[in-house]
Amino acid sequence: GAGVSQSPSNKVTEKGKDVELRCDPISGHTALYWYRQSLGQGLEFLIYFQGNSAPDKSGLPSDRFSAERTGGSVSTLTIQRTQQEDSAVYLCASSLIPYGYTFGSGTRLTVV
């Protein structure tokens, strides 16, 4: 596609429920990042996929968070047993080269 597509754009969930957030990167982009953006906190790195290499999961805040990337394309970020502090905008970015990442518009997650 023309850009990075994320779905859903908004998600409201009850505390304790699991959620899945989807990222469809630009076709052919080998690198894919997930970030979390909270008000006044800037962008927080979560996980990085590069081609077929093992992902860099060093930014995942707890074992409730996991992500996978199938076939080197679409990625899903899963948050289990959601907590109110998980409320944030989750951004995905992809790139073919080490700079010039293209971000999606994000998924705004609200845990009530």
Next chain:
Amino acid sequence: QKEVEQDPGPLSVPEGAIVSLNCTYSNSAFQYFMWYRQYSRKGPELLMYTYSSGNKEDGRFTAQVDKSSKYISLFIRDSQPSDSATYLCAKVTGNQFYFGTGTSLTVIP
């Protein structure tokens, strides 16, 4: 100490003013720097990137890096209301991006 520090603002200027947005960074491993612009409810979009010290111009935008003082700046000339957004600086080391918290800019017509 955070990898990148950025004054959150908010910054409000009249149309036509020169805007200066600034960040400081820590650590000096090989890296490059980026500026992103983020409109409300949108993802960040890349404005400029630079590897080296000195200035890089692109239209009304100039990115400046001073590695001796670990200071990065974005200047916007002849600011327009459409420049109103949050501006994020970023330092990239290897495959790690470190973002500032963003500076909110409003350009008043």
